[in-house]
Amino acid sequence: MTARARIGVRIGARAATVLLATALLAGCTSHTAPQASGQDTTSGRAAALPVPDALTDPELAMRAGPVAVPLELRMPSLGVDVPVIGVGMSTEDVMDAPMGPADDPVWQQAFWYRGSAIPGELSTALLAGHVDDPLGRPAVFAHIEDLRAGDPIVVHDTRSGLDVRFSVTGTKVYTLEETTDPTVLTEIYGAGPVAGTWPQPSTDGLSHLTLITCAGTFRGTTHDHRLAVYATRVG
Secondary structure, eight states: OOTTOOOOOOOOOSBTTBBOOOOOOTTTOOOOOOBOSSOOOOGGGGSSSOOOOOOSOTTSOTTSOOEEEEEEEEEGGGTEEEEEEEEOBOTTSSBOOOOOSTTOGGGGOEEEETTSOOTTSSSEEEEEOOSBOTTSOBOTTTTGGGOOTTOEEEEEETTTOOEEEEEEEEEEEEETTGGGSHHHHHHHHOTTGGGTSSOOOOTTSOOEEEEEEEEEEEETTEEEEEEEEEEEEOO
16 A cells, blocks of 8 residues: 555445444545444454453544554564554545655554454454555565465564464455455455444354455556455464
């Protein structure tokens, strides 16, 4: 995602009081998404493996700006170890993607979408990041296309020291047209957001993580593809 572009996967809100963004960043394109006013917990908290405690106040509005969360994202095979911030929705009903001048640290931070699961729950957590900065220099997700099946991804809870470990299962590139398909949206977000609800327990009983960024060629106002990296929690 660049400062010039918008990224999003837009689907209509199912109800005025339930708005969860199935949008992929206000930094790349615009597609609509559902939203919600307060977050329900998922059944992932009953998992045998520990998960981080609540990351934000459950009453925090989805349209509130970026907030600090006690997480770090680590991708050892790429040499990435960066802070994570929590984001909600922009005024355009897409997942917020904070931007700033080229020297702003936001280009080297990952964004946990607060409408997705807490990483480690038996559901799907979504983390996004920019692919380059306003000067075209590599940003935090510049090289996630190099991740391969079996590569580790770690979400670190800075409060407790808990490492939630995932293993990459695959990557997939989508055209913008494909990102309007509810089936594709469900691949990216898991059960819940596409139907206009908070994240639901995964059908396979596993904990999933999706990383998302822009890909392809910049055309006019956005890149013409989206890149998703999929991972599943390991013990």
